[in-house]
Amino acid sequence: MSVDAKTRRDLIEQRVRSEREVGYAExxxxxxxxxxTIRRDVEALETLGVVRRVVGGAIALKGKDSEPSFATRVADAAEEKLHIAxxxxxLIGPSETVILDSGSTALAVARSLKGRRLGLTVVTPSLLAALELIDQPDTTVVLTGGELRPxxxxxxxxxxxxxxxxxxxxTYVMGVAGIDDERGISDYHQAESGVKRAASRRADRVIxxxxKSKLGRVTFVRIAALSQVDVIVTDGDPEHPALVAAREVGVDVICVAGHADADSAVAQADSRIESRIDSQ
Known part of the structure; x- marks a missing residue:
């Protein structure tokens, strides 16, 4: 396989996260x-805090503050993220004002919203999400201020x-790094988490x-308890402890695996929401 150094390092990063340990010779x-050349690649990844060198190769870091690169997160579970998006x-209705998070899953949501002609106003801290939607004739895009994160x-x-x-x-569409039955919603980065908490306070509904890789994971910064979100959309097992706990505190959980499953799950969620409104 002949690729440039950046692509090779991205592929090595994906592989070590998947396999947990890789060897130089292999x-x-x-x-x-x-x-x-591989040693130099691994040294560069170690400097970024992605891997740790060991004799003959490298291992993945296990700490709660080890965030994969954006390119890696975009590549990971790409098809699943399309279905989730x-x-x-x-779930987004016409003329809504939507806060759209940063991150790879939120970017997939931005791409899915294109062409739907919902007449949205989208507030986002993500330059990538803004660029996806800025040319939509029926969409108003508002960028937050702030420091640009490389x-x-x-x-x-x-x-x-x-x-x-x-x-x-x-509505606020939030991307996260971890959903745990005891520790709730979490993320890697303190400043990103502060923006997520601020967005949660300004929306009537948090999605x-x-x-599924986020289920059962606890990362560095706590964002919210499960009870503080309204809907979780995931491709995980409906009986995962994190999702069971979420349902127990009133969260609508939508589990998707493909387009047909997504339509069915959304219909079921709409039915549950309507039933709750009727009973009030």
Whole structure:
């Protein structure tokens, strides 16, 4: 396999996260480069806090503050995220004001919203999400202020939080790194988490979009208890302890595996919401 250094390092990062441990010799053979080249790649990834070098290779870091690169997260579970994004987009009504998070899953939601002609106003700290939607003729895009975070191209810090504090929105679509039955919703980055908490306070409904790898995971910064979100859309097992716990505190859980399943799950969620409204 002949690829440039950046692509090779992204692929090595994905592989070590998947397999937990990789060897220099095996990687050198797979990429048709020298072991010295692979060692340099691994040293660069170690500097970024992605892996740790060991004798003969590298292992994945296990700490709660080890965040994969944005490119890796976009590649991970890409097809599943498309189904999740489509299910989330189906929950968005015409003329809503939507806060759309930063991150790979939220970016997939932005792409799914394109062409639906919902007449949305989208407030986002994500430059990538804004670029996806800016040319939609029926969509108004509002960027928060803040410090631009390298790699993520997200806006963070007090200015972003203050911008959000000035709006009243219908729905917040949140991407997260962890959903746990005891620890609730969590993420890797402190400043990103501050923006997420600020967005949650300004929306009538909070939808968490997360692929199954996030279930049962606890990362560095706590964002919210499960009871503080309204809907979780995921491709995980409906009987996963995190999802069972979420349902027990009144969260609507939508589990999707494909387009047909997404439509069915959304219909079931709509039915449950209507039943709850009728009973009040």
């Amino acid at each position: 990687l050198a053979a797979d990429f048709d480069v020298s072991e010295m 489509d299910a989330v987009a189906e 790699g993520e191209l997200s806006l963070i810090g007090p200015a972003a939080e203050e911008t959000l504090a000035g709006y009243n929105c219908d 968490v979009a997360a692929d």
